[in-house]
Amino acid sequence: MENRNRVDESHLIHASQLDLPPRLLLGPGPSNVPPRVLQALAMNEIGHLDPKFIELMNEIQELLRYVWQTDNRFTIPVSGTGSASMEATLANSVEPGDVVLIGVNGYFGERLCDMASRYGADVRRIEKPWGEVFAPEEIGDALKAHRPAILGLVHGETSTGAMQPMEGIGKLCREFGTLLLLDTVTSLGGAPVFLDRWHVDIAYSGSQKCLSCPPGIAPFTMGERALEKLNERKTKVASWYLDMSMVGKYWGKERTYHHTAPINMNYGLREALRIVAEEGLEERWERHKSNANLLYEGLEELGIGCHVPKEHRLPSLTTALVPDGVDSKAVSGYLLRKFNIEIAAGLGQLAGKVWRIGLMGYNSRPENVNLLLSALKQALETVG
Amino acid sequence: MENRNRVDESHLIHASQLDLPPRLLLGPGPSNVPPRVLQALAMNEIGHLDPKFIELMNEIQELLRYVWQTDNRFTIPVSGTGSASMEATLANSVEPGDVVLIGVNGYFGERLCDMASRYGADVRRIEKPWGEVFAPEEIGDALKAHRPAILGLVHGETSTGAMQPMEGIGKLCREFGTLLLLDTVTSLGGAPVFLDRWHVDIAYSGSQKCLSCPPGIAPFTMGERALEKLNERKTKVASWYLDMSMVGKYWGKERTYHHTAPINMNYGLREALRIVAEEGLEERWERHKSNANLLYEGLEELGIGCHVPKEHRLPSLTTALVPDGVDSKAVSGYLLRKFNIEIAAGLGQLAGKVWRIGLMGYNSRPENVNLLLSALKQALETVG
Numbered sequence: 165m166e167n168r169n170r171v172d173e174s175h176l177i178h179a180s181q182l183d184l185p186p187r188l189l190l191g192p193g194p195s196n197v198p199p200r201v202l203q204a205l206a207m208n209e210i211g212h213l214d215p216k217f218i219e220l221m222n223e224i225q226e227l228l229r230y231v232w233q234t235d236n237r238f239t240i241p242v243s244g245t246g247s248a249s250m251e252a253t254l255a256n257s258v259e260p261g262d263v264v265l266i267g268v269n270g271y272f273g274e275r276l277c278d279m280a281s282r283y284g285a286d287v288r289r290i291e292k293p294w295g296e297v298f299a300p301e302e303i304g305d306a307l308k309a310h311r312p313a314i315l316g317l318v319h320g321e322t323s324t325g326a327m328q329p330m331e332g333i334g335k336l337c338r339e340f341g342t343l344l345l346l347d348t349v350t351s352l353g354g355a356p357v358f359l360d361r362w363h364v365d366i367a368y369s370g371s372q373k374c375l376s377c378p379p380g381i382a383p384f385t386m387g388e389r390a391l392e393k394l395n396e397r398k399t400k401v402a403s404w405y406l407d408m409s410m411v412g413k414y415w416g417k418e419r420t421y422h423h424t425a426p427i428n429m430n431y432g433l434r435e436a437l438r439i440v441a442e443e444g445l446e447e448r449w450e451r452h453k454s455n456a457n458l459l460y461e462g463l464e465e466l467g468i469g470c471h472v473p474k475e476h477r478l479p480s481l482t483t484a485l486v487p488d489g490v491d492s493k494a495v496s497g498y499l500l501r502k503f504n505i506e507i508a509a510g511l512g513q514l515a516g517k518v519w520r521i522g523l524m525g526y527n528s529r530p531e532n533v534n535l536l537l538s539a540l541k542q543a544l545e546t547v548g
Numbered sequence: 549m550e551n552r553n554r555v556d557e558s559h560l561i562h563a564s565q566l567d568l569p570p571r572l573l574l575g576p577g578p579s580n581v582p583p584r585v586l587q588a589l590a591m592n593e594i595g596h597l598d599p600k601f602i603e604l605m606n607e608i609q610e611l612l613r614y615v616w617q618t619d620n621r622f623t624i625p626v627s628g629t630g631s632a633s634m635e636a637t638l639a640n641s642v643e644p645g646d647v648v649l650i651g652v653n654g655y656f657g658e659r660l661c662d663m664a665s666r667y668g669a670d671v672r673r674i675e676k677p678w679g680e681v682f683a684p685e686e687i688g689d690a691l692k693a694h695r696p697a698i699l700g701l702v703h704g705e706t707s708t709g710a711m712q713p714m715e716g717i718g719k720l721c722r723e724f725g726t727l728l729l730l731d732t733v734t735s736l737g738g739a740p741v742f743l744d745r746w747h748v749d750i751a752y753s754g755s756q757k758c759l760s761c762p763p764g765i766a767p768f769t770m771g772e773r774a775l776e777k778l779n780e781r782k783t784k785v786a787s788w789y790l791d792m793s794m795v796g797k798y799w800g801k802e803r804t805y806h807h808t809a810p811i812n813m814n815y816g817l818r819e820a821l822r823i824v825a826e827e828g829l830e831e832r833w834e835r836h837k838s839n840a841n842l843l844y845e846g847l848e849e850l851g852i853g854c855h856v857p858k859e860h861r862l863p864s865l866t867t868a869l870v871p872d873g874v875d876s877k878a879v880s881g882y883l884l885r886k887f888n889i890e891i892a893a894g895l896g897q898l899a900g901k902v903w904r905i906g907l908m909g910y911n912s913r914p915e916n917v918n919l920l921l922s923a924l925k926q927a928l929e930t931v932g
Contacts, residue, residue, distance in 0.1 A: 169740065171617065171828075171829045171830050172617055173614070174619075175610050175611070175613035175614040175619075176611075176614045176825055177607060177610050177611065177614075177825070178825070179607045179611065179818065179821075179822050179825070182588050182591060182604075182815060182818065182819060184591055184592055184594055184600060184815075185594065185598075185600055186592060187592070187593070187594045187595065187598065189593055189594070189595055191595060193808060194593050194595065194596065194808060194811055195593070196592065196593050197593055202589075202590040202591070202592075202812075203590060204566050205586075205589045205590050205812060206586040206587060206589050206590035207566060207568055207586070208568055208570060208571070208580065208586075209571070209573055209578050209579070209580050209581055209756075209762060210568055210569065210571045210573070210890075211571065211573055211575060211578065211890045212578065212763075214569075214571065214884075214890065216568060216569055220566075223561060223563045226559050226561050227559070227560075227561065227563065229559035230557070230559040230560045230561075233555065233556055235558075235559075243628055243629050243632070243764065244627055244628040244632060244789065244810075245627050245807050245808050245809075245810055246807070246808065247788070247789050247806075247807035247808070248627070248628060248632075248789045248807075251787065251788055251789045255787075275788070278788060279788045281784075282784055282785070282786050282787070282788055283786065356553065370808070372593075372808060372811075378593060378810065378811055378812040378813075379596075379808045379809065379810050379811055380627065380764050380765070380810030380811075380812065380813045381764070400665075400666055401666070402666050402667065402786045402787070403635065403639075403666070403786070403787050403790075404631070404635055404659070404662060404663045404666055405628065405631050405632045405635045405790075406787075406789075422631075423629050423630070423631035423632075424577060424578060424629050424630065424631070424754070424756060424763045425629075425763065426628075426629060426762065426763050426764030426813070427578055427756075427762055427763055427764075428586075428589060428762040428764065428816075429762075429764045429810070429813070431566060431568075432812075434563065434566065435566060437563075438563050441560055441561070441562070441563070444555075445555045446555050500598075506594075506595045506598065
C-alpha cells in the first residue's frame, strides 16, 4: 500500500532556466511581437468574470471591429489559435448536408474543405493553381452551378502569398442567398480588409501575423445573416468548445460562464490592438506595402523572382522563387544557424520551389528587409 | 471609389494603458501564478518548428508525465483552455453510437454528457447529489448494466469540492472492456493523481488551477488502449483542431505542421511544470492538504461548515456553507471591492448555498488562508 502511494520519479527531469535564441521570425508566422505586448502578457491574473476583465473584453471587441472594418456585434477572440477560429466559422455555420463551396488555390482552401466535410457539409470545390486568384465571373459561375449555402474563400493565402480581390463577390453571394466566409489570417492588419463593404458574413483571423500578438487567441466575427443561420439550426454545433450560441453569452450581455477565457492572451491581444489603433489602419497597410516593395526590389537585385504576379501579392507574405540549382533548405538552414533568421519552405504545390518570407506587423520594418537581403546574399554565395 | 477605401473610425477607441487591480484569486480558477511563470510568458517569440521549441516541447511532455504519474507516450498540451482538452478526450475516443457512461455529481459531469452527445454518443448517466462521490460497487453495477465503451468520471469536481476515490475503478473498467476517462482539472498538481496505477486510459486537465500557469493551454493524455480505439475509428474525428491523429504527428517524431502552437503559453506551462518538479509532487500535495486544513479550522471558528464530508474533500477547492440568513453575493462582493479577494458563488444545485474557495498551486499558502479568514470575518460582520 505504501509503495502504491510513492511517486515515480522516472519522468522527473531537471529542465534548465528557459533560454531562447534571439530569432528574427520572417516566415509565415508566428512573427515577433512588440515589447509592449510581451509586457501585457506578463501582467497579474484577474478573474474571467471580474468587472475589470469585462471592461477589457469590451475594448478588445471594439478594436477588432475597427481592424476588421465591421459593425458586427458578434466579434470576439476565440480561445485558441487561428485554426480554432477557422474551425469555429464552419462549425457554427455548417449543418449536415449543406452545400459548401470552397475556393481552393492553396493549403488553407484545402483545409477549409477538410474541416467543412467533418461537420457534414457537401463540399464543392472551385480550383486554381497555387498562387493564382479567382475572378468574380468564375465565382459567379460556380455559385450558379452549385447554389451553395456557404462560399469559403481565403483572402490572404499564407501558403502562396496571393491576395484574393474581393470587389463584387459579396454582392454575388447575396444574389444567390449564400453566406460569404472569409479567411483573413494573414491579411488582417497588414492589407486593406473591409468586411462590411465586402458583404462578408463570417470571418476569422490569427493573432500572430500582422496583429503582432503571440499565437493562442484568434479573432472571429459573424454578421446578422450568419447569426440567423446559427439561431435556426436544427442540430447542436458538434463542438461544445466552439459553439457560438454559448460562447456568445459570455461575450454578450449575459456574461454567462462557458469556459475560462485565456486571461493573459487577452491582455496581449488588447495591447496589440491598441498599437494597431495608435498607428492607424491606413498607415499600417501603407507600411506593409512599402516594405514589401523594398523586398521585391532587393530580391530582384539578387536575381530572385516572385511566384505571384505583382498585382495579386499579399504584402505580408512573399513567395520568393528558389533559383535553379539552389538547395532551398540549405539556404534557410544557414539563415537560421548563422543569423537567427527564420524563413519558411514552400508547402504542397510549391514545396522546394519557393521560400516564404513574412514581413508582418511589428516585423515589417526596413531594417529587417535589409538584414534579410544581405543574409540571403551571403547564404546563396556560401551554401546556395 | 475613394470613399470606399476610406477607413471607418467609428470603432476606433482610445483604450488606456492596461492597469489591473491586484486581485488575490481564491475562487475556482484562474488562480494567481508565480512571477517566474509570468516572466517566461513574456519571452521572445520563436518558431513552432524551431529546434529549440522542439526541445522545449519534449521537456513539457516529460514533465506532464511526471505530474500525471503516467508513462503515456501521447501526453501533450492542447492549444486551448481546459475545456478544449476536455472536449478533445471525447472527440477522439467517441464514435457515433458508442455507449458512454458518465458519473454526474456536479457541473462538469453534466458537461461531459453534453459534449459526448454532440459527438454522437449514446449517453448513460449514473447520478449522485452534488458533493457526493461514487462507491466502486455502484460503478461496477453501472458498468454491468450499461457495458459502456467509455466511462467518464470527474476526479476533482470544481463545482462541488468533492474528490472521487479512484481505487479499484480502473480494474473494473478493464474487466468490462471500458475505457476510463478522467477529469483531473482541479486535482492535478494539488492532490495525489496516479493515472497509470489507476488504469486511466484518457485524461485532461487545466493549466490555471494547481499547476499555476495562466489559462490557454491544457494537458491531455491517452494510453495505448485509447490510442488503439482512435486508430481503429471508422469516422474522422469531427473536430479538425482537436483531432489527435494529426496533432500527434506534430508532438510526435514527425513534427508535421498541424496548427501553430501557442508559443508563449508553452513557455509559461514549461516554467510552471519546472516549479512543480522543483517542489516535488509529494511535498506539493502535502502543502495543499495542510493549507486546506488551516482553512477548514478557520471556517469552523467562524461558524461556517463545509458541504463535503472531510474524507472526500478536494484540498484545492472548498465549498463553504453560507450561514443561514447571510447574503452570499453581498459577502463575496465585499471581499472583492474592499480587499481585492475573489471567491466564487455556488453553481447549479449549490447556487446560493456555498462559496467556492480555492487554494490552488502558488496560492495555497498560509498567509492567504489567514488573510481570507480575517476578511471573511469582517465581511460577515459588515454585510452578512
